[in-house]
Structures are given as C-alpha cells and as structure tokens.
Amino acid sequence: MVAALARPGVRLAVIGAVAAVAALIGLISRSLWFDEAFSMRVAHLPVGRFVNTILDAEPFNGLYYGVLKAWIRVAGDSPVAARMPSVAAAVVAVVATYLIGRRLLGERAALIGAVFLAVHGLMLQYAQEVRAYALATALTAVATWLLLRAIERPSVVRWAAYGVVGVLAVYGHFFAAFVIAAHAILLAVTPAWRPRPWLIAATYVAIGAAAAPLGWWLLNTTVSRGWMDPLGPQTATLVFRWFGAGSGVNDVMLGRLLSASAAALATVALIVGGVRWARGARDRRGWLLLLAWFVMPIVAAVAISVLIRPVLAYRYLIIGLPAFALLVGGLLATASGTLSRLAVALPFVIVIGIGTMHAYLSPMQKPAWDEAARMVLADAEPGDGLIVWPNWQWVPLEYAFLHSDEPDAAPARVAVDPAVGDVDQILDDLAARSGRVWVLVSEGGQRPDLEAFAYLDEFEERYDLVRERLVYHVRIALFEASD
Numbered sequence: 001m002v003a004a005l006a007r008p009g010v011r012l013a014v015i016g017a018v019a020a021v022a023a024l025i026g027l028i029s030r031s032l033w034f035d036e037a038f039s040m041r042v043a044h045l046p047v048g049r050f051v052n053t054i055l056d057a058e059p060f061n062g063l064y065y066g067v068l069k070a071w072i073r074v075a076g077d078s079p080v081a082a083r084m085p086s087v088a089a090a091v092v093a094v095v096a097t098y099l100i101g102r103r104l105l106g107e108r109a110a111l112i113g114a115v116f117l118a119v120h121g122l123m124l125q126y127a128q129e130v131r132a133y134a135l136a137t138a139l140t141a142v143a144t145w146l147l148l149r150a151i152e153r154p155s156v157v158r159w160a161a162y163g164v165v166g167v168l169a170v171y172g173h174f175f176a177a178f179v180i181a182a183h184a185i186l187l188a189v190t191p192a193w194r195p196r197p198w199l200i201a202a203t204y205v206a207i208g209a210a211a212a213p214l215g216w217w218l219l220n221t222t223v224s225r226g227w228m229d230p231l232g233p234q235t236a237t238l239v240f241r242w243f244g245a246g247s248g249v250n251d252v253m254l255g256r257l258l259s260a261s262a263a264a265l266a267t268v269a270l271i272v273g274g275v276r277w278a279r280g281a282r283d284r285r286g287w288l289l290l291l292a293w294f295v296m297p298i299v300a301a302v303a304i305s306v307l308i309r310p311v312l313a314y315r316y317l318i319i320g321l322p323a324f325a326l327l328v329g330g331l332l333a334t335a336s337g338t339l340s341r342l343a344v345a346l347p348f349v350i351v352i353g354i355g356t357m358h359a360y361l362s363p364m365q366k367p368a369w370d371e372a373a374r375m376v377l378a379d380a381e382p383g384d385g386l387i388v389w390p391n392w393q394w395v396p397l398e399y400a401f402l403h404s405d406e407p408d409a410a411p412a413r414v415a416v417d418p419a420v421g422d423v424d425q426i427l428d429d430l431a432a433r434s435g436r437v438w439v440l441v442s443e444g445g446q447r448p449d450l451e452a453f454a455y456l457d458e459f460e461e462r463y464d465l466v467r468e469r470l471v472y473h474v475r476i477a478l479f480e481a482s483d
Contacts, residue, residue, distance in 0.1 A: 012095060015111075019094035019118040023087045023127035026360060028080055033366035036130035037396035040082055043069040059217055060174040064132035078403060082130045089134035090127030094118045096141035097322040103148050104286025105330045113329030117322055119352060121245025121359035126318060133318045136173035140319045143169045143176075144293065147183055154196045163203045167210040174218060175297050175316040180207060182296035186289060193285070219308070231305050231312065239298060240266065242314045243324055245355025258355055261347035262324075266294070268344060269327035272334070287330065293323035367393065367442040368472035373400035375469060375476055376438055377409050385434035386411035389441045389453045397440065411438055416455055423455050431462040431481055441475040448475045 032040070042053055042065050050069065054062040067085055075081040097117050101110030117123055126133040143165045150158040166183075169176035184204050187194050194200050237259055243266065246258030273287035281287075297320050301312040331344045376386070388394045394413055401410040414430050414437070416423055430437060439459070444452040447470060453459070463479035470476070 012098070015098050015114050015118075016091050016095050018115065019091040020087065022118045022124060023090045027083055027087070027128055030128070031366065031368050031370040032079055032082070032130060032396050032399055033369070034393060034396050036082070037369075037399040039065065039068060039130045040072075040077060040399055041395060043072055044077070059214055060171070061132045063168060063171040064135050067135065068130065083128055086127050086129055086131070086134040089138040090118075090123060093123070093134065093138040093141045093322060096138065096145045097325055100141065100145050100148065100322070101326045101329055103145075103152075104289065105283050105326060106333060109326065109329040109333035111329070112332050113322075113326035116328050116348070116352065117325035119356045120321065120325065121351075121355035122242060122318055122321060124356065124359040126315070132173055133315060136169065136176055137319050137321060139165060139169035139172045140176045140179050141322045143180065144183070144289075144322075151193050154199060156199065159196075159199050159203045163206050166203075166207045170207070170211045171214060173316065173319065174214060175301070175319050177211060177215075178297040178300040179293050179319060181300070182289075182292040185296075186292055190285065190288075218311075231302060231310070235302070235312075236263075238314055239317065242317055243321070244351050245359065249358055254354065254358075258351060261350040264347045265328050265331065265344070265351070266324065269294075269324075269331055272331060273327070283330075287327075290323045290327050290330070294320045294327060296320075367396070367474045369393075369396045369400040369474065370403075371471045372440060372474040372476055373397060373404050373410070375471065376411065376440070377401070377404055377406050379478070380409050380411055380438075381436060383434055383436070384411035385414045385430050385437040387414050387416055387437060387439045387453075387459075389416070389439070390443055391415055391417050393440075393442050423458060427455070427458055427462055435481045436466075437463060437479045439477045439479060441477075442473055444475075446473055448473065450475060450477055 042050065042058075045053060050065070054065055058065070064085075068082070071085050072081065075084065094114050094117050098110045098114035101113045105113075123134075123137075126137075143162060146158065146162040146165055150162050166176075166180050170180065187200055237256075240263040241255055241259040242262075244258030244260075244262030246255040246262075249255040249258065269287075270291060273284075273291045276287050277284040297317055301316070305312050328344075328348060332341075332348065335341045335344050388397055394415075398413075401407055404410070412434075414426065414434075415421075416426055437459075439450065439453060441448045441450055441452050450456055450465075450468070452475075459479070462482060464482050466478045466480050468475070468477045
C-alpha cells in the first residue's frame, strides 16, 4: 500500500478522491439560495436571451454560465446535478495545487497544501454552490501550473496552452486577471524565468487582447454592484476572515479567532518567504510566486477600489486560496524547532478544525427555501396566493417549488412592489380572487418577523392571520380573507 502511494499517478488519484469526498459531504443538505437559483434561471434562458443577459449584466461570469447551461442539458437541473460542476472544479483546483506545490516547494509542502485546500471551509462552501468561484479558482491554479511547465521547457505549444487557460481563467472571473498580472510581473523581473522572451511577450499580448473586451466592460459599465464592499477600517480583518474560513460564522469572537489565525499564517509566510529570498534558498522563486499570487489580488482590488470604483467582494479572493494553502504547507514543511512548529501548527489547526467543522456542521446562513416550499405545499389549496418578501427571494423559492413533488400545487405569486404597480390596487385585486394568501418573509436575520413585510398594515386590512411558522431564516404565515 505504501509502495503504491509512492507512485505519482496513484498519489494524484488519492488526492483527487480526498477532494471529491470532502466536496460531496452534505452536498444536498442545503437549499439553493438566491445567487444559486439566479444561476439556474440564467442557464435556462433561451440562447438569444442567455447571450444578451451575459453581455449586459455579467460577462465576467459568462464562462461559468455557459458551462452550467451545457451541463444541465445533459445531467438535468436537480440541486445535486447543478452543483456537480463546482464539485469537479474544486477537485481540479486541489490536484493542480498539489502539482504546483511539488514543483515549487517539494512533496511534503505540496501534500499539506493540497489537503489544506481540500478541507478548507471557504473551498468547501464554493465547491457546493452553483456559482463561478470554484471554476475560477481551478482555472487560475491550472494556468499557474501550465506557466511552470512552460518555464521549465519552453515551447510554442506550452505557452499557447498557458495563454488559452489564462484567458479562460479571466473570463471565469475577472479577479484571475490579477494573478495573470502577477505572473507577468514576476517574469519581467526574473530574467532566469524567461529563456524565450519574445514568445512570452507574445503570449501576454494575446491574453491582454483577448481579455480587453471584459476589461472595457468593467471600466464602463453602469450596472450597480451593491455587494462590492466599500473599503474601511475593517477591510483587512474581513479579508483574513475569509481566508480563515470564518465568513459564515455568526459568533463574533470565533470569527475574530479565525481571522487572526489566517492573518498570522499569512504574516509568517511573508516573513519566511522574504528571508528565503534574501538568503538565496533553492525554493525562493517558489515562495515569491506564491506570495505574489496571494497578495496581488488583494493589493490590486484595494487600489482599484480607492482610485476608480469598488471591485472588492471578499469572496472573489478565493482565487488566491490555493497560494495561501501552499504557503501554509511550505511553512509546516520547513519549520524547524518545537516553538516554530507550534507557532505554525496552532493557527493551522484552528482554521482547519474550527473553520472546516463549521462548514460541515453549521447550516448555511441562507434561507431554507426547500423546507419552506414543502410546508406551503403540504397545506396549499387551489386559488391560494403567495407573497414573498423581499420580492427578489421568489427566485430560489420558485426553484424549490419546481423541484418539489407537487410543483403544480404551488400558490400563484403576487408581486407587491410600488415599482410595478399601486400596492393598494394589487392587494385589492388579490383579495377579490384569493381567499387565502401565504406570506413568506426572509428579511430580518435568523428569526425574521412579519413586521419586516413593508406592506403588512395594508395587507391586514383585508386578511386575518390564521397560522404562523418559522423555518431557518424564513417566516411562513397563512392569512385568510377578513369577513
């Protein structure tokens, strides 16, 4: 058995299997939330509307939507099927991370880094979401691996492969451009890495030309991106909270502990990398590449957010997680002395122990729309109406209804929004045709209250509350028409 594991192919297979098992555990235990359901809605659009939606609203996620659209035509659109592309991408990211680490820092660091990435809470979260982040992470890692191969044995084919995957990574998510830029900068300042400079220059010119339309759109779009966080005093804390796998932790002190642990690991990696570079260590170029991969997206996003417009949504930084994992692997592999090992091992254990267990054992901090749908359908009657508040949360609820055992029994949706009509008139029309109405409220934290429904007063003039229940992040109320 030990001898078999020494074979490169077997070891790769085992690492891939570990990553797959880690990503599959609990895959169906959570509802699709809004972003995931939105991805599915886009993927189901007719080709013409699909292309227009991508070009108008989210070209930086276009590659993922295209993959998802093709995938669900073959595998179906169940929650498990919808999440499988992200599972596969997570496996590719872990395997590529191992291959990169083996080239840069050695076998031991590569193994530790790959396992760290496979079970890291942030990677697990996006390995189980119908979103682009796992794919973007995988493409960025594969591009970096291809870069190393092209540097070791330069050829037109190898540099072309790097260029193609580099472009795909950028269209997988625009934050990958910061990693490609880090590659280019390192090649520019490290003559030994560029034995064929004209070929390398041509590759980056081609990547830049292919990515230019996306860059132009990002600089000129007027589409609002309210989820891109404004910078403030807590920016660094929130960045490291994500790398510590504490993004979904409600407990403030626990989140701070995970953030501090990730910050400690990153700080030590920066110091050790600098020391190894200054001393001319054999693996100094590997440390430099990994530090640039990890740091460049953070620095570039902050700079652009300050100088041009906000672009930093912390989840976008997942494309630097493989580099962070390998830096941690390198620290553990090279640490000497009891105190040094403890200084690295303690935050490592905190991030993996607490962050990973939280990812597995804690419910996702999103509404349980599948359970809410089951409760409504269990007592729904023909002619019932349904109001969701906020209105945009209809998207995941609709998905839950469509994938229930009785999708045709779902109540008819009523959109209560002054932007689409007079609210009083909408409610009058509803009262004239529906004697019973379900109101589902997800606004207001873990225990939303009906008071969060902005038009509750107007609604209660026409209906009386019959019963009320709470599922995770969703308040479900049934009303009947007043006498």
